[in-house]
Amino acid sequence: xxxxxTETAISISRKKRFSFGALTIxxxxxxxxxxxxxxxxxxxxxxxIYAIFxxxxxxxxxxxxxxxxxxxxxxxxxxxxxxxFSGMFMGYLMVMKDVPLIPAIGLSLLxxxxxxxxTGFLIVRFxxxxxxxxxxxxxxxxxxxxxxxxxxxxxxxxxxxxHLSKIKFKDIYLTxxxxxxxxxxxxxxxxxxxxxxxxxxxxxxxQTARIYGVKSNRIIISLFAxxxxxxxxxxxxxxxxxxxxxTAIGLGLEFHLLTAAVLGGASLYGGRxxxxxxxxxxxxxxxxxxGMVIFNIEPLLQQLIVGIILIIAVYVDTRLNKHE
Numbered sequence: 001x002x003x004x005x006t007e008t009a010i011s012i013s014r015k016k017r018f019s020f021g022a023l024t025i026x027x028x029x030x031x032x033x034x035x036x037x038x039x040x041x042x043x044x045x046x047x048x049i050y051a052i053f054x055x056x057x058x059x060x061x062x063x064x065x066x067x068x069x070x071x072x073x074x075x076x077x078x079x080x081x082x083x084x085f086s087g088m089f090m091g092y093l094m095v096m097k098d099v100p101l102i103p104a105i106g107l108s109l110l111x112x113x114x115x116x117x118x119t120g121f122l123i124v125r126f127x128x129x130x131x132x133x134x135x136x137x138x139x140x141x142x143x144x145x146x147x148x149x150x151x152x153x154x155x156x157x158x159x160x161x162x163h164l165s166k167i168k169f170k171d172i173y174l175t176x177x178x179x180x181x182x183x184x185x186x187x188x189x190x191x192x193x194x195x196x197x198x199x200x201x202x203x204x205x206x207q208t209a210r211i212y213g214v215k216s217n218r219i220i221i222s223l224f225a226x227x228x229x230x231x232x233x234x235x236x237x238x239x240x241x242x243x244x245x246x247t248a249i250g251l252g253l254e255f256h257l258l259t260a261a262v263l264g265g266a267s268l269y270g271g272r273x274x275x276x277x278x279x280x281x282x283x284x285x286x287x288x289x290x291g292m293v294i295f296n297i298e299p300l301l302q303q304l305i306v307g308i309i310l311i312i313a314v315y316v317d318t319r320l321n322k323h324e
Contacts, residue, residue: 022277025263029284036291043294052290056282057175058165058241059257061234064186065116065227066257067278069130072202073270074220077134078119079231080253081141086112086232087239087249088148091157101160109232115141116228120221138254149245156244165240175237179279186275199223203270255310260285262313267321285309 037044062083069076090108093099099107119137123130156162167174189196201209202216210216238249262268263284264277285306292302 022265022274022280025265025277025280025284029280029287032284032287032291036287036294040291040294043291048290052283052286053176053179054173056279056286057173057179058234058238059253059260059282060179060182060279061175061237062231062253063257063260063278063282064182064275065223065230066254067261067264067266067273067275068199068223069227070203070261070266070268071199071270071273072216072219072223073206074123074130074223075134075258075268076116076119076224076227077131077254078115078138078141079134079227079257080250081138081145082112082115082228082231083235083238083250083253084247085141085145085148086235087237087242088145088152088245090236091161091239091245092148092152094158094161095152095155101158104161105236108236109229112228112232113225117221117225119228120224123224124217124220145250146247149247152245154244157239161240162243163240165237183276183279190273190275199273200271203267203272256285256306257282259306259310259313262317263309267317268314269317269321272321 033044042048062079066076066079086108089111090104093104093107094101115137119133122128123133165173165175169177190199198209198214199219201212201214202219206216235250239245242249257278260281261273261278262281264274264279264281266273266278288305288309289302292305297305
């Protein structure tokens with residue numbers, strides 16, 4: 001009974017905050033859409049909006065596990081490297097080893113899950129800081145991905161792999177449809193499922209959660225494995241879209257996802273997070289980048305602006321949440 005009361009109290013508190021975070025970024029994104037619509041003839045067109053959502057759909061898959069980890073107060077900075085590794089490893093298996101599509105996907109995702117679970121195990125077993133551990137794994141996995149690029153010598157991925165990101169359902173890319181469905185399902189689960197509510201209790205107070213029977217260590221390892229799996233799936237689809245092994249894939253993705261999640265209501269201090277908020281945060285960032293391209297703002301300045309947004313988001317998060 002005490003377990004139920006604790007979860008209910010945390011849920012009510014978190015739900016109010018998450019709704020505010022998600023609704024705020026939705027409102028800001030709507031204002032940004034309106035501004036770009038009135039200041040540009042090329043922004044609010046079907047082709048442009050469709051392109052924004054298509055690009056975001058790959059990143060959204062990766063942000064799923066990333067958001068869950070932020071809810072429990074952990075962070076995975078290796079997500080961009082896993083994003084690159086999964087597709088490149090799959091491509092390497094198909095191009096260099098003649099492995100068929102399905103086994104290549106399975107082996108690639110299995111490797112991602114093993115790396116994620118191992119990361120979680122190291123953090124739990126030795127009580128290490130997740131940021132520092134994933135900086136190390138980020139470097140290691142990026143090195144593996146770069147090795148596959150070198151071995152493939154710029155070869156193009158097989159046509160069956162290149163087709164994955166282009167699958168459509170009634171003229172709409174399947175990745176967009178999957179993103180919309182997952183946002184709805186995962187947001188409902190976070191708000192309504194008692195199992196998912198436990199993630200908030202772990203992020204709010206890990207020691208208290210353990211007292212009430214929540215297996216925090218098991219959750220941490222599982223979510224790091226999930227984060228790697230989600231990043232792996234997104235990376236396979238993006239590599240399919242790019243069509244060849246590119247060392248630039250996934251560079252800086254971890255900070256992009258971090259910015260989107262914090263903008264959407266997640267906190268670096270745990271106990272908060274919204275799948276809807278993270279998704280809209282990604283759309284907000286993609287819209288800003290799209291608008292800067294329309295207005296011919298230089299790429300370096302684009303990076304500077306996104307960096308400033310991250311700094312502001314982290315500053316606000318720290319001011320609001322650190323001392324609670």
